[in-house]
Amino acid sequence: MQDAITTRNLTKTFGSFTAVDAITFHVKKGEIFGFLGANGAGKTTAMRMLCGLSFPTSGKATVAGFDVATETEKIKRSIGYMSQKFSLYEDLTVRENIRFYAGIYGKSRAFIREKTSRVLQQLRLENEADKLVGALPLGWKQKLAFSVAIFHEPEIVFLDEPTGGVDPVTRREFWNLIYEAAGDGITVFVTTHYMDEAEYCDRVSIMVDGKIGALDSPKGLKETFGVNSMDEVFLKLARGAKRSDG
Numbered sequence: 001m002q003d004a005i006t007t008r009n010l011t012k013t014f015g016s017f018t019a020v021d022a023i024t025f026h027v028k029k030g031e032i033f034g035f036l037g038a039n040g041a042g043k044t045t046a047m048r049m050l051c052g053l054s055f056p057t058s059g060k061a062t063v064a065g066f067d068v069a070t071e072t073e074k075i076k077r078s079i080g081y082m083s084q085k086f087s088l089y090e091d092l093t094v095r096e097n098i099r100f101y102a103g104i105y106g107k108s109r110a111f112i113r114e115k116t117s118r119v120l121q122q123l124r125l126e127n128e129a130d131k132l133v134g135a136l137p138l139g140w141k142q143k144l145a146f147s148v149a150i151f152h153e154p155e156i157v158f159l160d161e162p163t164g165g166v167d168p169v170t171r172r173e174f175w176n177l178i179y180e181a182a183g184d185g186i187t188v189f190v191t192t193h194y195m196d197e198a199e200y201c202d203r204v205s206i207m208v209d210g211k212i213g214a215l216d217s218p219k220g221l222k223e224t225f226g227v228n229s230m231d232e233v234f235l236k237l238a239r240g241a242k243r244s245d246g
């Protein structure tokens with residue numbers, strides 16, 4: 001089976017500083033892949049290259065079979081993206097936000113109408129459909145942002161710290177949505193600082209100073225490092241990092 005994401009010595013430098021240093025990994029189709037690392041490790045820089053938002057300095061990567069150096073428009077059509085920083089329009093209603101983002105991907109009116117009611121039902125937001133997004137609690141906004149990011153049924157969705165700042169119960173609900181998306185065949189690439197979320201991933205990569213310090217299933221990582229939790233795996237790896245402030 002073709003991989004959803006492949007990278008080979010993918011590198012990004014800013015002047016003399018190497019933010020992402022020759023990373024090589026594969027993400028399988030349908031996999032939930034956690035992308036961890038301390039602050040400044042290079043996660044966002046790597047993710048931006050994979051989303052076609054920034055060109056690699058050297059090395060190669062493909063996303064949904066397309067080259068990140070030459071086929072960025074095709075990549076953008078094949079992926080969904082959600083980050084805490086790039087989110088919904090607070091001064092549009094729930095329904096208007098859905099319609100706006102679905103329109104960008106050129107979906108038909110019938111598709112948008114039918115899928116909007118399914119999404120509102122799934123999120124139990126039917127009664128809020130015509131309320132401004134700005135009035136919703138943060139956890140609901142994030143669930144809605146995720147549903148909007150996969151509304152056009154992309155092959156891969158990139159989530160950049162999607163659950164930052166919400167309580168554990170809402171995070172758990174958010175992860176139920178991730179599992180459902182993965183069940184529908186969408187590959188999930190997710191960065192997080194929460195180690196309980198790392199446990200929910202099929203495989204996890206941990207970046208240290210621009211390189212991949214470790215990559216395996218949570219179970220495999222715990223065995224390799226001889227510890228009982230992802231927290232301890234992370235601490236063991238991050239302790240050797242030079243860039244981290246945490």
Ligand SMILES: Nc1ncnc2c1ncn2[C@@H]1O[C@H](COP(=O)(O)OP(=O)(O)OP(=O)(O)O)[C@@H](O)[C@H]1O
Pocket residue numbers: 014017019037038039040041042043044045046243
């Ligand atoms: N445009 C840029 N110019 C110069 N340096 C940059 C640029 N973008 C990122 N960096 C540097 O590259 C390093 C990696 O940053 P990046 O944002 O990728 O880390 P991160 O792992 O996503 O961290 P965080 O968890 O804090 O978001 C940092 O030292 C950062 O200062």
